[in-house]
Amino acid sequence: MNIPEAFAARMKSLLSEEEHRAFIASYMEPRRQGLRVNRLKLSPDTLLARVDWPLSPVPWTEDGFYYPENLRPAKHPYYHAGLYYIQEPSAMSPASVLDVHPGERVLDLCAAPGGKTTQLAASLQGEGILVTNDNNPNRVKALVKNVELYGIRNAVVTNETPDKLAVVFPEYFDKILVDAPCSGEGMFRKEPDMMKNWSETAIEACCGMQRSILMDAARMLRPGGRLLYSTCTFAPEENEQMIAEFLDRHPDFSVVPVYMHEGWEKGRPEWTRSAVSYAQISGTARLWPHRIKGEGHYVALLQKAGEMTDPAPAYSMTKGKKSLEKELPDFYTFVKETLPNWKGFEDSLFTLTMHDDRVFLSPMGLPDLKHLRLARQGWLLGTIKKKRFEPSQAFAMGLQATDAAHTVYFTANDPDVIRYVKGETLMIQAEKGWNLVCVDGYPLGWAKGTGTSLKNMYPAGWRWIDGA
Numbered sequence: 348m349n350i351p352e353a354f355a356a357r358m359k360s361l362l363s364e365e366e367h368r369a370f371i372a373s374y375m376e377p378r379r380q381g382l383r384v385n386r387l388k389l390s391p392d393t394l395l396a397r398v399d400w401p402l403s404p405v406p407w408t409e410d411g412f413y414y415p416e417n418l419r420p421a422k423h424p425y426y427h428a429g430l431y432y433i434q435e436p437s438a439m440s441p442a443s444v445l446d447v448h449p450g451e452r453v454l455d456l457c458a459a460p461g462g463k464t465t466q467l468a469a470s471l472q473g474e475g476i477l478v479t480n481d482n483n484p485n486r487v488k489a490l491v492k493n494v495e496l497y498g499i500r501n502a503v504v505t506n507e508t509p510d511k512l513a514v515v516f517p518e519y520f521d522k523i524l525v526d527a528p529c530s531g532e533g534m535f536r537k538e539p540d541m542m543k544n545w546s547e548t549a550i551e552a553c554c555g556m557q558r559s560i561l562m563d564a565a566r567m568l569r570p571g572g573r574l575l576y577s578t579c580t581f582a583p584e585e586n587e588q589m590i591a592e593f594l595d596r597h598p599d600f601s602v603v604p605v606y607m608h609e610g611w612e613k614g615r616p617e618w619t620r621s622a623v624s625y626a627q628i629s630g631t632a633r634l635w636p637h638r639i640k641g642e643g644h645y646v647a648l649l650q651k652a653g654e655m656t657d658p659a660p661a662y663s664m665t666k667g668k669k670s671l672e673k674e675l676p677d678f679y680t681f682v683k684e685t686l687p688n689w690k691g692f693e694d695s696l697f698t699l700t701m702h703d704d705r706v707f708l709s710p711m712g713l714p715d716l717k718h719l720r721l722a723r724q725g726w727l728l729g730t731i732k733k734k735r736f737e738p739s740q741a742f743a744m745g746l747q748a749t750d751a752a753h754t755v756y757f758t759a760n761d762p763d764v765i766r767y768v769k770g771e772t773l774m775i776q777a778e779k780g781w782n783l784v785c786v787d788g789y790p791l792g793w794a795k796g797t798g799t800s801l802k803n804m805y806p807a808g809w810r811w812i813d814g815a
């Protein structure tokens with residue numbers, strides 16, 4: 348691999364000779380591959396019992412595993428069931444250090460395509476609120492898909508700039524993740540194209556974005572709340588220096604020392620210019636590719652001064668359940684007939700909302716979102732068409748097989764399951780009407796039974812493509 352000369356020289360000026368040699372040598376090694384089990388759907392032990400793959404644990408995340416280069420976990424029906432997310436192992440560290448708990452209000456500010464969002468959502472276990480945002484409209488599409496594939500029910504997906512969010516969510520969140528846009532020096536093995544864009548000027552440009560994003564993030568954090576800042580780059584300007592500058596400007600914030608797993612290294616205060624926050628910087632952590640099995644990351648956990656008080660009173664959303672029951676007879680008929688065991692919309696922590704012709708189940712306790720660009724205002728259940736309700740793919744992915752009146756069960760090695768995720772019509776007998784199609788009991792999507800065949804409702808953009 349031909350890493351940029353100026354980058355190698357820059358690292359040489361930062362590291363000892365021996366360390367620099369080991370660091371550069373790491374770029375000649377194959378990259379590490381990882382997957383993280385989606386605990387919204389199953390436990391790591393359950394997945395391990397179902398597959399005979401040679402997985403080994405990622406030390407800093409109990410649901411993370413390394414897998415060998417020749418394995419293709421994305422070419423398996425379980426991937427289509429959202430049972431695991433393919434994620435570079437060191438990228439599992441930020442959400443793990445932030446340590447989110449059920450019931451919290453969490454913001455993932457720079458979230459697309461959603462690796463860390465799926466990890467934060469798994470920690471919330473469906474309780475609390477996850478606002479997941481990216482300012483790039485194209486990347487938000489991938490974020491929405493991942494929120495849906497992984498069966499996340501309590502998320503709002505926004506496509507906003509942090510300053511606009513800060514107006515709507517002042518001091519609102521218990522936990523905020525800023526996985527900042529960065530110069531991506533830790534991505535060179537995974538995405539060699541990143542090397543072409545690398546330059547000192549690019550580092551400066553990233554610093555400008557990071558500074559501004561952090562400032563807005565700070566406004567959205569509740570007193571006593573925690574903010575996790577991470578990058579996948581090694582440049583001190585984007586890491587230690589960025590955090591030192593932030594601490595100097597925000598005396599109400601301090602570093603919470605990160606637990607150092609084997610191979611993790613303390614942040615380097617000597618790379619900052621700040622006298623004020625010098626001592627605190629060693630509480631941040633560096634994951635170096637020559638010291639751990641992963642591509643590399645920087646993580647800093649910060650706490651805002653003050654006591655956590657009770658959550659602010661729940662804001663009322665558009666319309667309550669009762670009025671919608673009258674307005675949405677087709678939705679209620681669908682639920683009665685197709686999902687007789689589903690009690691989701693009776694949960695007092697959620698409320699049914701409408702956006703144009705689409706029905707959502709949204710978490711309670713949100714402020715008025717009408718001035719924000721919303722990609723999803725909660726769990727998209729489906730669309731009201733003329734006199735009928737059509738369930739969404741997201742609805743299927745957030746359900747359990749036992750919720751449905753009619754299911755089509757495939758085992759993972761049944762060739763029909765691949766035909767289903769390829770979008771083919773299946774010539775099999777199934778109950779008439781809506782069926783929830785499952786693999787080993789985990790929902791994959793919808794199909795409509797005619798009696799003799801199964802009309803495939805698997806969305807075009809989600810299909811298994813040969814060779815991809």
Ligand SMILES: C[S@@+](CC[C@H](N)C(=O)[O-])C[C@H]1O[C@@H](n2cnc3c(N)ncnc32)[C@H](O)[C@@H]1O
Nearest residue numbers: 457458459460461462463481482483526527528
């Ligand atoms: C490192 S990537 C995020 C990766 C993501 N957290 C994950 O785990 O999949 C940084 C993201 O920040 C987004 N971004 C850049 N500038 C932003 C801004 N001002 N506000 C919000 N997001 C921004 C980019 O579009 C990009 O998707």
